[in-house]
Amino acid sequence: MALTPDALITALQQHLAQHAALLPALYSQLGLAPSALTMELEQLQATLSEVVEGQLTRRRQEVDEWMAQCRVIEADCLELVKCLGQNARSSQQQSVGELRKIQVLPRRHEQLVSLKERLNQVYQTKTEQLISLNSRVQNLSRTLGPAFFPSDVLNLTPVPIQMDDELASNIPQDIPSTSRMDVTPERFQRVEKELMRGKAEIVTRLSRLSGTLELIVWFYTELGLQLPTPLDASLSLGSGNVPSSSASGGRMGQTPGSYDQILARFVARWEEAEDEALEGDTLGVEGVDPTNGVMDWAEQLKAELEQLKAHRESQIQVIFDQLEGLWRRLGVDESIVDTFVEENRGSTEETVAVYQAELDRLLVLKKASMSVFIQNAREEIIALWDDLILGEDERAEFTAFADDEYTEELLARHEEEISRLKEEKRVKAPLLAMINKYFDICDEERQLTESAADQSRLLGRGPRGDPGRLLREEKMRKRVKKEKPKLEHELLQAIPLWEDSRNRPFLVNSIRVMDVLIESVEAEAGKENKRKPVSAPAPSKPIPTRATTPGPSSTVPPSRKRAATPASIQDSNKRPKLNASSVTRTSANATPMQPSTARVVSSSGRVPFSSSNAGNRVPSATSQRSSAKAGKGTRPPPTMPPLPKMNATIGMGHPTGARRAQMPPPNSATYSTAQRTVSTAQRSVSAGVKIAAVKKRESFRPRPSMDAGVFGMGGMPNFGRLVSGVGIVGQLQEEDEDVF
Numbered sequence: 222m223a224l225t226p227d228a229l230i231t232a233l234q235q236h237l238a239q240h241a242a243l244l245p246a247l248y249s250q251l252g253l254a255p256s257a258l259t260m261e262l263e264q265l266q267a268t269l270s271e272v273v274e275g276q277l278t279r280r281r282q283e284v285d286e287w288m289a290q291c292r293v294i295e296a297d298c299l300e301l302v303k304c305l306g307q308n309a310r311s312s313q314q315q316s317v318g319e320l321r322k323i324q325v326l327p328r329r330h331e332q333l334v335s336l337k338e339r340l341n342q343v344y345q346t347k348t349e350q351l352i353s354l355n356s357r358v359q360n361l362s363r364t365l366g367p368a369f370f371p372s373d374v375l376n377l378t379p380v381p382i383q384m385d386d387e388l389a390s391n392i393p394q395d396i397p398s399t400s401r402m403d404v405t406p407e408r409f410q411r412v413e414k415e416l417m418r419g420k421a422e423i424v425t426r427l428s429r430l431s432g433t434l435e436l437i438v439w440f441y442t443e444l445g446l447q448l449p450t451p452l453d454a455s456l457s458l459g460s461g462n463v464p465s466s467s468a469s470g471g472r473m474g475q476t477p478g479s480y481d482q483i484l485a486r487f488v489a490r491w492e493e494a495e496d497e498a499l500e501g502d503t504l505g506v507e508g509v510d511p512t513n514g515v516m517d518w519a520e521q522l523k524a525e526l527e528q529l530k531a532h533r534e535s536q537i538q539v540i541f542d543q544l545e546g547l548w549r550r551l552g553v554d555e556s557i558v559d560t561f562v563e564e565n566r567g568s569t570e571e572t573v574a575v576y577q578a579e580l581d582r583l584l585v586l587k588k589a590s591m592s593v594f595i596q597n598a599r600e601e602i603i604a605l606w607d608d609l610i611l612g613e614d615e616r617a618e619f620t621a622f623a624d625d626e627y628t629e630e631l632l633a634r635h636e637e638e639i640s641r642l643k644e645e646k647r648v649k650a651p652l653l654a655m656i657n658k659y660f661d662i663c664d665e666e667r668q669l670t671e672s673a674a675d676q677s678r679l680l681g682r683g684p685r686g687d688p689g690r691l692l693r694e695e696k697m698r699k700r701v702k703k704e705k706p707k708l709e710h711e712l713l714q715a716i717p718l719w720e721d722s723r724n725r726p727f728l729v730n731s732i733r734v735m736d737v738l739i740e741s742v743e744a745e746a747g748k749e750n751k752r753k754p755v756s757a758p759a760p761s762k763p764i765p766t767r768a769t770t771p772g773p774s775s776t777v778p779p780s781r782k783r784a785a786t787p788a789s790i791q792d793s794n795k796r797p798k799l800n801a802s803s804v805t806r807t808s809a810n811a812t813p814m815q816p817s818t819a820r821v822v823s824s825s826g827r828v829p830f831s832s833s834n835a836g837n838r839v840p841s842a843t844s845q846r847s848s849a850k851a852g853k854g855t856r857p858p859p860t861m862p863p864l865p866k867m868n869a870t871i872g873m874g875h876p877t878g879a880r881r882a883q884m885p886p887p888n889s890a891t892y893s894t895a896q897r898t899v900s901t902a903q904r905s906v907s908a909g910v911k912i913a914a915v916k917k918r919e920s921f922r923p924r925p926s927m928d929a930g931v932f933g934m935g936g937m938p939n940f941g942r943l944v945s946g947v948g949i950v951g952q953l954q955e956e957d958e959d960v961f
Contacts (some may be wrong), residue, residue, distance in 0.1 A: 236348075287326030294333040295321065301340035302860060305347065347404035350379060354412045361419035366513050374415045426511035428502040433519040434487045434505065440526035443920055444533070445569030449485040480518045482507055484660070533568040536919050537688035540576040541923035548582040552588070566920035592627045598635035609649065609658030612731025619757045649727070652715060656729060657709045669694060712738055761925045 241262070249256045298317050309619050320336065323329040355377045362370055487505040507672075509515065548558055565575050579823050587594055616622075621634045647655075672694060716735055726733045783846050810851060 230419050284326065287330060291326060291330050291333055294330065294337055298333060298340055300401060301337070301344050304401045304404055305343055306407065344401070344404060348402060350406055351402065351409065351412065351750070354409070354416060358412065358419065360414055360418070361423065364510055365419055365422055369419065370415055372414055388769050408534065413496050419591055423511060424503070426516060427506050427509065430509065430511050430516065431487075431503050431506045431636060432520055433523050434484060435491075437519065437523050438488060438491070438528060440523070440530060443568050444526065444530055445567070445571065448488050449481050450488070501906065501910065530568045530921070533570075533573055534923075535567070536573050537921070538923045539578050540573075544576065544580055544583060545925065547580075549589060550594045551583065552597075553585060562922055566922050568921045591629070591632060595627050595632050595635060598632065598639060602642065605639065605646060608646055608653075610653070610729045612728065616730050631714065640834050648723075649719075652712070652719060652727065655708060655712055655715070656734065659705070659712065662705045662708060663702055666705065669698055669701065709738055711740055711744070719749075875946065 244258060246262070248255075248261075266887055288761060295317050302317070317333070318337070320332045323332065351353070355375075358375060362375055367375070389552055437450065440446075483506070490505040490507070561579070565572050602619070602622065618639050621631060621638070672690075716738075720727055720735070727735070
């Protein structure tokens with residue numbers, strides 16, 4: 222029968238009661254004092270208590286030892302659970318909290334040890350997987366650079382797990398904390414995300430490197446430089462024309478020579494891909510490690526080639542700007558100019574040499590044909606005067622127009638005046654467009670007034686008989702009624718701003734436009750006040766219209782556009798039909814020296830701003846030069862011979878036609894050398910031609926200057942488009958309005 226604490230106490234109580242009752246009798250028989258019995262009982266009590274307490278102490282120590290062992294294992298298990306995160310659920314049949322409820326300490330200890338082993342196995346597996354991912358990140362880091370990935374992703378040093386307060390309170394203070402790596406699913410997701418980002422960056426770099434190398438090959442082809450080959454690792458940039466791109470050399474264990482091999486293999490691979498019809502964003506850079514050094518080298522080389530190309534293009538453009546004026550002065554046909562430009566596209570040294578040779582040749586022609594240049598410059602000045610609608614006083618201010626001593630200084634003065642007039646036309650262009658539109662509206666108003674007096678139009682008979690005439694008149698009347706007040710309002714607002722900003726009046730034919738506009742508006746207002754509702758309106762006075770000046774004499778270059786004069790208005794009695802109010806006058810021989818004069822001019826002329834004085838007309842070239850010389854006591858200028866046709870052939874060293882023998886021979890040696898160089902360059906087909914063809918880029922072609930057709934009024938057809946581009950109404954679009 223098992224002994225229980227209660228049974229033990231009962232047995233001891235009975236035993237002690239029996240024996241304790243015998244002790245006094247025994248002590249009495251022995252003759253001992255009563256105090257001896259007391260001492261014996263106290264010793265017996267102490268011995269019994271010591272035995273019981275000793276037994277309790279031993280068992281209590283055993284319990285504490287088991288508890289300590291369990292706590293250590295619990296701490297390890299809790300740390301592993303924290304490191305594994307959601308990964309620990311698969312290995313946990315019972316949690317640490319559930320095992321802590323087991324009261325039998327050896328059994329609890331056994332269960333905790335089993336749980337720790339399972340967690341350790343999962344932790345080791347996840348650690349190996351994380352190390353494998355980290356090694357891949359390290360490999361990408363060697364290509365992408367150490368700064369591409371965060372340091373906590375790049376390094377796998379053990380990181381202490383940060384536990385919450387409840388978890389930390391269960392770990393004894395005397396147990397040293399261990400450090401394990403974070404292998405939670407969140408950690409794996411972050412590392413995998415960075416790994417995917419690194420792979421995507423590799424693909425992006427390879428694609429960007431392929432595109433950069435394509436541009437580099439195109440630059441080589443455009444600049445006429447020799448492309449490297451796989452057998453030639455040294456990158457030749459045209460005998461020192463391009464600086465050596467070695468600033469990034471040596472990075473990531475690579476050298477500039479290996480970079481050159483990358484370009485050489487790219488060229489060879491592109492040739493193979495072109496033959497095999499292969500495509501791809503990373504074509505030609507397979508197997509290339511796109512390190513920071515490679516990317517920096519490619520970008521730097523591209524920038525150097527771009528700089529060289531821009532430098533050569535600026536050289537060609539500067540020379541072309543000079544050639545353009547010389548071609549125009551010499552009367553070279555535009556088709557010949559276009560052919561020359563098309564045949565010399567690109568940015569090679571040979572192209573620069575050809576342009577320079579052409580410039581040298583034309584400068585020789587210029588010295589031999591100074592009179593022709595000055596006369597052509599005067600024609601251009603007259604055209605600018607006409608476009609600006611300048612009056613006689615304003616034209617007479619340029620006294621060099623009448624000078625007959627043809628020198629370089631005189632030509633320079635004419636060129637300066639041309640530049641000034643072009644700038645003046647650019648400044649006045651928006652307002653001049655509105656004024657021309659206003660002229661057209663005034664012409665239509667005058668035609669309506671004249672047509673109202675012709676009663677035969679109602680019967681469809683007479684010289685102007687036309688069944689659709691009344692309908693067109695109604696549309697024109699609506700347009701005049703709508704557009705004229707609108708234009709007057711816009712001009713009355715815009716012209717004062719222009720005058721205030723420049724501190725000078727805006728003149729047309731030496732008359733201030735504002736005065737005429739105000740007078741016209743006031744007259745129209747007075748006419749409206751006097752008009753009776755029931756009576757038919759009296760025919761209004763025809764609006765003065767612009768006409769053209771008489772044709773030039775044989776001694777001066779003809780003016781392309783004649784200013785309006787009262788005399789010319791009186792001479793013009795015939796009026797065109799309403800549907801044929803303008804005619805087109807086109808020059809037969811349009812050359813850079815004599816630009817095309819195709820423009821629409823009213824056949825009747827129209828000058829709302831002409832003076833009432835019949836003599837106030839735009840002066841011809843003869844009167845200009847005569848007035849410039851008046852009062853100086855000098856002889857009148859000699860009669861100039863007609864202008865010869867200077868259809869000089871570009872690049873041939875001499876003009877065509879009868880004047881070939883009169884022209885001095887050009888520097889044929891320089892030009893022939895340039896021509897031979899061009900032929901050599903055309904015969905040498907580089908390996909990058911196919912790549913350049915794939916990119917479908919056009920070689921450099923110099924831009925025409927803004928002087929050729931810009932802000933053209935009259936003979937310059939681009940006027941309306943360019944003026945509207947600056948946000949100012951250049952030509953108001955007219956829309957036909959239905960009568961019914």
